[in-house]
Amino acid sequence: MKDPNFGELLSGNSSPSSYDYLFVTVQSFRSRRLWEILAAGFFDFVVVDEAHHGAANSYRELLEKLRPAVLLGLTATPERMDGSSILPDFGMRFAAEIRLPEALEEKLLCPFHYFGVTDPVSLQDDRFWRSGRYNVQELENVYTGDHVQANQRLDAIFSALNRYLDSPSSIRGVGFCVSIKHACYMADAFREKGIAAFALVSSCSDEERSKTVRRFRSGELRILFTVDLLSEGFDLPEIDTVLFLRPTDSLTVFLQQLGRGLRHSTEKDCLTVLDFVAQTHRKYSVSRKYAALLPKRRYRIDREVELEFPHLPPGCSILLERQAREHVVDSIRRALRNLTAYVTETIQGIMTELGEVPSIGDFAAVTEIPMGDVLSKKTWSEWLALASGKEPPADPDIDLFRRGIAAVSDRTAPTQLDQLDVLADLAAGASATHLDESAVLGLHQLLTLKHPTDTGITEPRDFLQRIAGNPTVLSDLGEMVAWRKDVSSVRRRNVELPISCALDLHGAYSSGEIKSALHLATWEEKGSMGVGVLTAKDRKLYVHLVTFRKEEKDFAPSTLYNDYPISPTLLHWESQSTVARSHPTADNYLRFTELGYTVLFFVRLTKRSGKLTAPFVFLGPASRLVSCEGERPLRMVWELAHAMPADLYEQARRGG
Numbered sequence: 001m002k003d004p005n006f007g008e009l010l011s012g013n014s015s016p017s018s019y020d021y022l023f024v025t026v027q028s029f030r031s032r033r034l035w036e037i038l039a040a041g042f043f044d045f046v047v048v049d050e051a052h053h054g055a056a057n058s059y060r061e062l063l064e065k066l067r068p069a070v071l072l073g074l075t076a077t078p079e080r081m082d083g084s085s086i087l088p089d090f091g092m093r094f095a096a097e098i099r100l101p102e103a104l105e106e107k108l109l110c111p112f113h114y115f116g117v118t119d120p121v122s123l124q125d126d127r128f129w130r131s132g133r134y135n136v137q138e139l140e141n142v143y144t145g146d147h148v149q150a151n152q153r154l155d156a157i158f159s160a161l162n163r164y165l166d167s168p169s170s171i172r173g174v175g176f177c178v179s180i181k182h183a184c185y186m187a188d189a190f191r192e193k194g195i196a197a198f199a200l201v202s203s204c205s206d207e208e209r210s211k212t213v214r215r216f217r218s219g220e221l222r223i224l225f226t227v228d229l230l231s232e233g234f235d236l237p238e239i240d241t242v243l244f245l246r247p248t249d250s251l252t253v254f255l256q257q258l259g260r261g262l263r264h265s266t267e268k269d270c271l272t273v274l275d276f277v278a279q280t281h282r283k284y285s286v287s288r289k290y291a292a293l294l295p296k297r298r299y300r301i302d303r304e305v306e307l308e309f310p311h312l313p314p315g316c317s318i319l320l321e322r323q324a325r326e327h328v329v330d331s332i333r334r335a336l337r338n339l340t341a342y343v344t345e346t347i348q349g350i351m352t353e354l355g356e357v358p359s360i361g362d363f364a365a366v367t368e369i370p371m372g373d374v375l376s377k378k379t380w381s382e383w384l385a386l387a388s389g390k391e392p393p394a395d396p397d398i399d400l401f402r403r404g405i406a407a408v409s410d411r412t413a414p415t416q417l418d419q420l421d422v423l424a425d426l427a428a429g430a431s432a433t434h435l436d437e438s439a440v441l442g443l444h445q446l447l448t449l450k451h452p453t454d455t456g457i458t459e460p461r462d463f464l465q466r467i468a469g470n471p472t473v474l475s476d477l478g479e480m481v482a483w484r485k486d487v488s489s490v491r492r493r494n495v496e497l498p499i500s501c502a503l504d505l506h507g508a509y510s511s512g513e514i515k516s517a518l519h520l521a522t523w524e525e526k527g528s529m530g531v532g533v534l535t536a537k538d539r540k541l542y543v544h545l546v547t548f549r550k551e552e553k554d555f556a557p558s559t560l561y562n563d564y565p566i567s568p569t570l571l572h573w574e575s576q577s578t579v580a581r582s583h584p585t586a587d588n589y590l591r592f593t594e595l596g597y598t599v600l601f602f603v604r605l606t607k608r609s610g611k612l613t614a615p616f617v618f619l620g621p622a623s624r625l626v627s628c629e630g631e632r633p634l635r636m637v638w639e640l641a642h643a644m645p646a647d648l649y650e651q652a653r654r655g656g
Helices: 026-031 051-055 057-065 100-105 136-143 148-164 180-192 206-218 251-259 287-292 301-306 322-337 339-354 360-364 371-377 380-388 398-410 414-428 437-448 460-468 471-487 511-517 584-590 646-654
Strands: 008-010 022-024 045-048 070-073 112-118 173-176 197-199 223-226 241-244 271-277 317-320 533-536 541-547 564-567 570-574 598-604 616-629 635-640
Touching: 022 026, 026 057, 045 057, 051 057, 112 148, 112 322, 136 148, 136 180, 148 271, 180 197, 180 223, 197 206, 241 251, 251 287, 271 322, 287 301, 287 322, 301 322, 317 322, 322 339, 339 360, 339 371, 339 380, 360 371, 360 471, 371 380, 371 398, 371 471, 380 471, 398 437, 398 471, 414 437, 414 460, 414 471, 437 460, 437 511, 460 471, 511 533, 511 541, 511 616, 541 570, 564 646, 570 598, 570 616, 584 616, 598 635
Parallel strands: 008 022, 045 070, 112 271, 112 317, 173 223, 173 241, 197 223, 241 271, 541 598
Antiparallel strands: 533 541, 564 570, 570 635, 598 616, 616 635
16 A cells, blocks of 8 residues: 555454454454444445465355455455356456456466476376375375385486586575475475575474574575475565476465466576476376466467477467476377377365365366367266266257257356356246247257257247256256356357347357347248358348468368458458449448448357367457458458457467
């Protein structure tokens, strides 16, 4: 607040004289039972730091007993430790979000140079895995002691320091270990090499911790070894090197530990990360930590590894040594190749960790494989039955709806997700008769991936009755919608158009869903089958379906149009190859405002999204035609009435 007189402290032995502006630890809030002293609505504004701990008992009174006008949660790792969502405590939305790749892109954090070092110790043996995670005792046994494997690993660690650091003796680092014994072992080994080291672990007193941090900041200590003590709550921007000396089960912990070195400091240009990559156990997912360092829109993670991570933020690099790279690629491909084993083992691991049957959201939080790919093979209920050794569900139309439920994993539009929620409630006897005919047609198109003329379902009532007879399909649909609402950043925002429709700006839709919403298709007719442009001359409507990154195998030479964004509101678009300037369609485009035409744009990056056809993002109408050049095709620049989503623009603009 830049005001030393602002606020008072409630912590430990500190007691405030006034509660108007209070800085309070969660522990003191709970021990003083502050909610009983003050009314639930006493505070207008409550800020909760490290909000991902919201599931812990110590936080529940704070989140449940206080009723401020504004509750703001802050966290660098919004994935809660138990894998569930923090959003229910905060109005089901992120007020603002910047993930690690974006923070690095904006230079809010120090760039990193990440080296995946080959670890001589293999962790493939089953003795290293227990109850869905690595066995700490077995890791400690192999990482410490006076035996061949421990000594080989020490040699690999010191060799990597000499290889990747200019001066290992001047390191300002932290090493994350598997146990207290391992941390002490590493500190002893470094001291024997003449590097001032200390094991900062949970058994250290508060006084010893404070003294150790001061010695580290002064340069008296060069490296600290710890287990999880420095994961959060310690502010040491001097750290210029992070050593991952054990496999990290939790993505949250990995990001917290990496983040210890990402603070800017005048003494460092970048953070050096040495991660010792072993031959992992078959049940360990190695891909998630690499995926977390990359933007959301990129190549599949195995391609990123193969191509040496082309989509990293500026100034950052990931270099995997030859054998380490082979271990990583083998682990990822093993998971992708044997999807059945990967999915069932992951479900079993989550069940062991949570003590309950996981939801689709629980699974999506711990996997790098697109949910559309997972669910296009089996429904979620089928996967749960397989993982639990139970009989598979016997829904009569499970084959008809399987890939459609998978397609919902790419849907983002709030209005459509609410409509899907209505269908999911049919299992409990709810009614869906208030959905209009075009809405039900769109849901049919989505959930069957077919038009009614191809399914034999001839009217809305028949479709609702048909899906209502499939209880596990509806249960899976409910879980899928809950997850999509949880993670989607699209807000309900209808666009003013001269035609009625229920499309949300920036929502994602297939061409069939688009035609249903715009009344370009009916239960009896599929509507226009045009490639790239749907037309309704009677309503003076042009609908452009644009794929930015075209591959020759997916498009005929005559439809490989050069379409790309110039800015968030300017779009370069080429007409169909048959349209010359003398064509009536060209005149409609050139004078679209004067003639009363509406020109809509729907775009996508690629034709495929994993194993499914990618949906189009609704960008809304064009406000004006900026320029038109050429002949067959016409090269046009359109100005959009609404700016396209920033992440979509960035990925499409970069072209790869």
